[in-house]
Amino acid sequence: MDQSARAREAHRRLLAAFPDARPALIYWSAFELLIAVVLSAQTTDMQVNRVTPELFKTYADAAALASAGQGTVERIIRPVGFFHQKAKTIIALARRLHEQFDDRIPDTMDALTTFPGVGRKSANIVLALVYGLNSGIAVDTHVGRIARRLGLTGKRSADKVEIDLKRLIPEEQWRSVNLTWVLHGRKTCRAKVPLCSVCTLRDICPGIGV
Numbered sequence: 001m002d003q004s005a006r007a008r009e010a011h012r013r014l015l016a017a018f019p020d021a022r023p024a025l026i027y028w029s030a031f032e033l034l035i036a037v038v039l040s041a042q043t044t045d046m047q048v049n050r051v052t053p054e055l056f057k058t059y060a061d062a063a064a065l066a067s068a069g070q071g072t073v074e075r076i077i078r079p080v081g082f083f084h085q086k087a088k089t090i091i092a093l094a095r096r097l098h099e100q101f102d103d104r105i106p107d108t109m110d111a112l113t114t115f116p117g118v119g120r121k122s123a124n125i126v127l128a129l130v131y132g133l134n135s136g137i138a139v140d141t142h143v144g145r146i147a148r149r150l151g152l153t154g155k156r157s158a159d160k161v162e163i164d165l166k167r168l169i170p171e172e173q174w175r176s177v178n179l180t181w182v183l184h185g186r187k188t189c190r191a192k193v194p195l196c197s198v199c200t201l202r203d204i205c206p207g208i209g210v
């Protein structure tokens with residue numbers, strides 16, 4: 001089985017394994033999703049879900065967060081780690097969204113990645129979940145690890161892994177990769193001890209580096 005066939009078959013099986021895959025982050029608007037995704041850097045979605053109810057109760061929209069006091073935001077988001085930098089980032093993001101974009105989350109990669117704290121991964125997640133766009137493949141730690149173990153890339157950088165995966169997986173499926181592969185990474189293809197003996201991909205996976 002060549003690399004392209006392996007990638008397509010792996011994704012077909014993971015789509016079948018997780019037909020109702022949903023993001024773990026809890027959000028009620030595009031604004032809340034964008035902020036939650038930025039806060040999720042270097043931490044878990046569960047940690048983010050612990051702080052966002054109070055954050056969005058205190059600052060319901062971009063205008064409110066744009067004029068927030070940094071100390072108050074830091075106190076609320078402290079459990080997610082890097083709270084000093086993240087507070088600065090989300091206030092600056094909200095200010096840009098309010099002042100330059102009239103509170104509307106942009107629907108292009110080029111515009112989204114001009115926001116503080118928003119790289120390709122975050123932008124791909126927002127474009128997929130808010131606008132249903134296949135702008136690219138959001139590569140996080142799970143997607144990168146699984147792609148390397150499956151022999152679909154040898155790259156470490158998320159942007160380079162994304163380029164390799166986009167060559168192998170049909171464009172109309174790009175936005176479904178992150179949701180399903182993350183669940184596979186949490187449940188089976190775990191970072192430290194992958195459960196290869198019970199994995200649905202075991203007969204097609206070369207297990208590179210395992």
Ligand code: SF4
Binds near residue numbers: 149197200208
């Ligand atoms: S066979 Fe093992 S390394 Fe390959 S995808 Fe499954 S759990 Fe991961």
